[in-house]
Amino acid sequence: MKNNEKIERTLSSLDHLQHADAGDDFYQKLRERMKRREGKVVSLRHDLRWQSMAAAVLLLFSVNVAVMLNYSSDENKDNTSDVIANEYDLLPDDSYNLLITYENN
Secondary structure, three states: OHHHHHHHHHHHHHHHOOOOOOOOOHHHHHHHHHHHHHOOOOOOOOOHHHHHHHHHHHHHHHHHHHHHHHOOOOOOOOOHHHHHHHHOOOOHHHHHHHHHHHHHO
16 A cells, blocks of 8 residues: 555546746857758868877887897807906806905905
8 A cells, every 4th residue: 555655646636747848049049050060071081180299109008019130049048147247357166266255254
């Protein structure tokens, strides 16, 4: 019984609603806007922003490809201890001997 009352109350509240209607000059304004926009055509061929963004992306892509092609993992395979030994004119055996003599002192 309570459900029927709620349904009736809800349906009766809909009786007082009015249809939404457009203003008197709505369609006239709409037609004027449509006529104003007919002349505007955006061409991607002449849009400078689009061209500059495409050029920037192409530049970044080409730089990435160039770096990847020039990177050689064979050149970077030097061992760190060998690099340090070569820098200070030490042989790997000499560095071990120097470490032992340093620890003994």
